Amino acid sequence: MTPLLAIGPEALELERLAAALDASAGSNAGADGAVVTFLGLVRNHNVGRRVRYLEYEAYAPLALKAFERIGAEIHERWPDVRLALHHRIGRLDIGEASIAIAARSPHRANAYAACRYAIERVKQIAPIWKREFFDGGDMWIEGATADPDDQRARAEAERIACA
Amino acid sequence: MRVTVRLFARLRDITGASELARDLAPGATIGTVWRQLAGEFPALADYERSISSAVNADYARMDHVLHDGDEVAFLPPVSGG
Secondary structure (H helix, E strand, C coil), X not given: CCCCEEEECCCCCHHHHHHXXXXXXXXXXXXXXXXXXXXXXXXXXXXXXXXXXXXXXXCHHHHHHHHHHHHHXXXXXXXXXXXXXXXXXXXXXXXXXXXXXXXXXXXXXXXXXXXXXXXXXXXXXXXXEEEEEECCEEEEECCECCCCCCHHHHHHHHHHHCC | CEEEEEECHHHHHHHCCCEEEEECCCCCEHHHHHHHHHHHCXXXXXXXXXXXXXXXXXXXXXXXXXXXXXXXXXXXXXXXX
């Protein structure tokens, strides 16, 4: 059975996340009215560079715990939402999916918000890094300093999710 | 006591190792390990204010006291998604 939260080299499929959510709903499955999904793709350009491919690396056990934490935060903020989140690592070519998220709830508004919140939080606190290989070189991309206890970052993710 | 140090992304490139073993005196913290490594690899100094750290795959602060067998990880700013 597909887990709700996962990180690994396998190609991502939204259908598997939706099925995992369906399976985990149990007897409550009929109460849900919405599944919102997000698929993040490898783009062929980034700040003026022509990107050839990306390599993702993770501290996998901590990444899974970060996903669990994001799930718990979502449960706190939107108690009727359930989350599935898979992140891929290794070499990814242009157009391939690096992250797949599905949020399921009785009504669409909370599913939309929670899905957006999840991707913003992954970018803030998941110990995952991408190395960009572009025409002329390569470099590690460095974004946010990961601090799960930073309440300002969390509030910012929530603000974006509810905008 | 002896700890394992895990290094990721550019920190791994700078040190040339994804994993190192370090012997420490009792009472040593994550910060002790970081300062020791920064002494060995001066390019790490750029990360003084932007790294995160973890012990045994849980986020932990620099003042966290280490024990024999712990796995310490240093994480440069993240870029998942």
